[in-house]
Amino acid sequence: MRSCRPPFGGRWRHRHGWAPWEAGDAGRPSPNRLYRNLDTAMVKGVCAGVADYFGISPWLVRIGTLILLFSFTVPTIIVYFVLVKMVPPRPAGLYETSEEEAFWTRVRVEPAGMVSNLRRQFRDMEKRLRDLETYVTSREFGLDREIKDL
Numbered sequence: 001m002r003s004c005r006p007p008f009g010g011r012w013r014h015r016h017g018w019a020p021w022e023a024g025d026a027g028r029p030s031p032n033r034l035y036r037n038l039d040t041a042m043v044k045g046v047c048a049g050v051a052d053y054f055g056i057s058p059w060l061v062r063i064g065t066l067i068l069l070f071s072f073t074v075p076t077i078i079v080y081f082v083l084v085k086m087v088p089p090r091p092a093g094l095y096e097t098s099e100e101e102a103f104w105t106r107v108r109v110e111p112a113g114m115v116s117n118l119r120r121q122f123r124d125m126e127k128r129l130r131d132l133e134t135y136v137t138s139r140e141f142g143l144d145r146e147i148k149d150l
Contacts (some may be wrong), residue, residue: 031104036083037088044084052090055105 034053038044047065051058068076093103108112135141 029091029094031094031100032108034087035094036087037090040091045089046080046083046087049087049090051106052105055109 035049037048037052038045038047040058042048042062046062048058051061065076065080095104103114
């Protein structure tokens, strides 16, 4: 039985005891989740986190937030502080490499493109595996093996 995310943070009963809800199956935080980025934060890291999540520049999100702030002051402030309370800070070591971070950003921004790319890579791997299987089961492989054993 897998646990699902509880509303508004907190913990659910996991099959092995109590586990943080943002952790994945291996105990690692989910790389496909929205986090506040405190490393490049100006005010609590919400805009930087949204920019990281969607793979855009933080200043674009900040400009959009400022425009919303001047247009809809009270709702923007309320939504911003709700996001500060609800969105957890980005855990240290979320991504092991910069390539992993780029991969997860592409998955969030363009999931259909990533799926087709992965499908193409699996087809290529399957073709290589079929070619390898054909060679291993051929007479040529047996002959090469007998020559090596001499």
